[in-house]
Amino acid sequence: MSNSQFDADVLVIGGGPGGSTVAWDLARNGVDVLVVDGAEFPRVKLCAGWITPQILDALELDPEQYPHTISPFSSAVLWVGDTPCRTDYRRPVSYGIIRAQFDNFLLQRALDAGARFLNENVGSVESNADAFVVTTREGSTYRAPLAIGAGGSKDPIRRKLTTHAAEERMVVTLESETRVGADRIREHTPYYEVPELFLEPDFNGYAWYFTKGDYLNIGIGRLGDPRIRDAHPRFMQQLRDLGRLTPELEADLTKFRGHPYKIYDSVPNQAHGERFLLVGDAAGLARHYSGEGIRPAVESARDAAEVARTALERGRFAGADLEGYASKLTERYGPQKAPRFDPTRWIPHSWQSRIVQGICRNDRLRRDWVFGKVFLFDPEAAAS
The missing domain is CATH 3.50.50.60 (FAD/NAD(P)-binding domain)
Incomplete structure (x- = not known):
């Protein structure tokens, strides 16, 4: 041509x-x-x-033929406050790369x-x-x-x-990925190669602790919020309290860097x-x-x-x-237009918080709505 x-x-x-x-x-x-x-x-x-099977389909890529690190995830943990809520699946619903x-x-x-x-x-x-x-x-x-x-x-x-x-909103993230070794990672988490997600207290984003083979990925993302550097220390302290981070491990992490992008x-x-x-x-x-x-x-x-x-x-x-x-x-x-019905405009934030927590704590709603609708995991693959 x-x-x-x-x-x-x-x-x-x-x-x-x-x-x-x-x-x-x-x-x-x-x-x-x-x-x-x-x-x-x-x-x-x-x-x-974190990639889903739909991504591999779009790439026409067989995970068995991919020659590098690709950790199949058949479970996911969503932390709601101090409570870990786990959803298990019969087959991989996502992969860590x-x-x-x-x-x-x-x-x-x-x-x-x-x-x-x-x-x-x-x-x-x-x-x-x-x-x-x-x-x-x-x-x-x-x-x-x-x-x-x-x-x-x-x-x-x-x-x-x-x-x-002018009203564009950006996701702002801070992330670090470090090769620290699988054995060392296992010493710090009971959820090896199970993604851990941590809801932000105001539900305006979430943080994560991902283990992928020898690699540890830690990050936090918030929607349209320049104060992420205030939220990041709080999340890091939560990881320390859970034993996910020790001074020795934390000292070896690569520098956290930011990345903004539009949704x-x-x-x-x-x-x-x-x-x-x-x-x-x-x-x-x-x-x-x-x-x-x-x-x-x-x-x-x-x-x-x-x-x-x-x-x-x-x-x-x-x-x-x-x-x-x-x-x-x-x-x-879908079209880019405001929804006809936006409950956040008239439901008090305290009520919204209770509703979100209730959805996240309920096994079926977490499977269908949180992991199914938001993260696009196949609900049909969930273990009973």
Whole structure:
């Protein structure tokens, strides 16, 4: 499909799960794809590293064939105050992966399919009548008929070519992942390779203690709350009180780092425009309540690849010609508008707290609503 005036059929900004997936999908269908990312892979990526079978399906990936750390989770523990509430399943309903390994695997798969990789930092982006133009900080310029932004919430296309509503809310996280050894982890938790989730006292987020093989992942996320650095010490003290952390273990943890991103809620986000599409966090597709972003990243990447192939076949790349992508996102994730009925507006917070605690403590409601609706675990797989 390449034309001599272009450097590729499609420029993909970002080599994470969304960017690698769209590059893999396009390349294996004969599209000339150039992935641009300033990071050297494998690279550390802040993330709890929790994926569901639906993600593996979207990636056409058999967990038995994945060559790196992938811990099957057949149970989950939800802490409600000082009470651990456990739900068990007959088969794995999620898997723990290490993002540095996972992202590098997906990128290499895209390269094996024929995509190309440029290890440079994007400096500027421009969409004009003739091409989409990316200029790197290193001074190189690349042109293509179409670009796909997969660079997360700080994606240069999202930042420079889209508009944002003032009422946008962001999830803010602080996370650490450390290889400390399986034996050492077992000494500190009775729930080895069972995700532990800790509801925030005001239910405006949750924290986690994930054990994945030799790795320990600890983090906390809150919705639209810049005071996360006040909540983080409280959670760390809770882990100390539970014996999850000792001074020796805590001293070995990697530094906690922050990461903001938009959720898919009632505040609309722009996912396409003249000669570009956005996927994953660049399009603000992270799931509401859980904040999970890997599944929307790979699902939207598959949708974007389909729309991109059609655009290339027709040779039409205007915003109106790419409208089908927005329709796919709406069909997949629902319309972005305020709910008709919002009980949080008239039910006192103290009552809301009791309702949420009651749901979380009830085995069936926790299975169906918390883990089923929020984290997308298959309720049918739950053990009786």
